[in-house]
Amino acid sequence: xxxxxxxxxxxxxxxxxxxxxxxxxxxxxxxxxxxxxxxxxxxxxxxxxxxxxxxxxxxxxxxxxxxxxxxxxxxxxxxxxxxxxxxxxxxxxxxxxxxxxxxxxxxxxxxxxx
Amino acid sequence: xxxxxxxxxxxxxxxxxxxxxxxxxxxxxxxxxxxxxxxxxxxxxxxxxxxxxxxxxxxxxxxxxxxxxxxxxxxxxxxxxxxxxxxxxxxxxxxxxxxxxxxxxxxxxxxxx
Numbered sequence: 001x002x003x004x005x006x007x008x009x010x011x012x013x014x015x016x017x018x019x020x021x022x023x024x025x026x027x028x029x030x031x032x033x034x035x036x037x038x039x040x041x042x043x044x045x046x047x048x049x050x051x052x053x054x055x056x057x058x059x060x061x062x063x064x065x066x067x068x069x070x071x072x073x074x075x076x077x078x079x080x081x082x083x084x085x086x087x088x089x090x091x092x093x094x095x096x097x098x099x100x101x102x103x104x105x106x107x108x109x110x111x112x113x114x
Numbered sequence: 115x116x117x118x119x120x121x122x123x124x125x126x127x128x129x130x131x132x133x134x135x136x137x138x139x140x141x142x143x144x145x146x147x148x149x150x151x152x153x154x155x156x157x158x159x160x161x162x163x164x165x166x167x168x169x170x171x172x173x174x175x176x177x178x179x180x181x182x183x184x185x186x187x188x189x190x191x192x193x194x195x196x197x198x199x200x201x202x203x204x205x206x207x208x209x210x211x212x213x214x215x216x217x218x219x220x221x222x223x224x225x226x227x
Contacts, residue, residue, distance in 0.1 A: 006157075034215075043203060043217045044158070093157050101146045101207055103215060105157040 003027050004096050006106035013084055014114055021079045021109045023094030029074035030096035034103060035067070038091040050077055084113045116141040118206050120218030128226055133194050135221045137204035138186040144206040147187045148215070149178060152201045161202075162189070194225045
């Protein structure tokens with residue numbers, strides 16, 4: 001149980017384009033979803049927290065207009081990287097949580113911006 | 115805010131040996147401490163967690179201990195196997211509405227056959 005999926009697993013895009021990443025909780029309803037960014041050989045950096053039907057809460061230093069988060073249902077959250085640039089290349093990971101404090105992570109999406 | 119330190123950054127052991135990874139946290143209000151295993155190119159997988167009302171928890175070859183007074187917690191893996199090789203992250207959180215996790219810097223464990 002507590003399976004989280006992400007799509008796509010890998011994406012390559014040109015500089016200036018926008019990319020959408022989906023995060024789904026497959027067998028539970030997620031009251032809260034989280035988006036992380038991870039650079040090579042580094043820890044996870046929380047970007048934002050979202051609750052279904054409300055605006056996401058962004059961490060300090062994360063541009064909300066650059067990283068658009070939508071949490072339209074209890075099983076789906078999306079992260080859109082707008083006008084992507086090479087420095088946005090990274091491993092993006094979502095997690096989902098229900099009534100307890102446990103977070104279940106998705107498999108991650110590797111974004112490469114050319 | 116909370117700060118989590120993790121040691122060592124790398125750990126090499128022989129198959130069958132035990133491995134111990136240690137973390138310290140700064141916020142005495144933190145009360146939930148999960149451990150995640152991350153394999154290359156994959157998302158973190160929860161392997162064990164402990165809450166502040168418990169001092170030790172065990173699940174087969176994996177155990178976690180918590181010392182609230184000293185504000186540190188440790189992951190113990192016994193009878194290590196090559197498939198235990200991965201990066202392990204500790205984390206801490208307070209019981210708030212958003213359950214925000216603060217992660218340690220990670221430990222790369224290599225188990226040699």
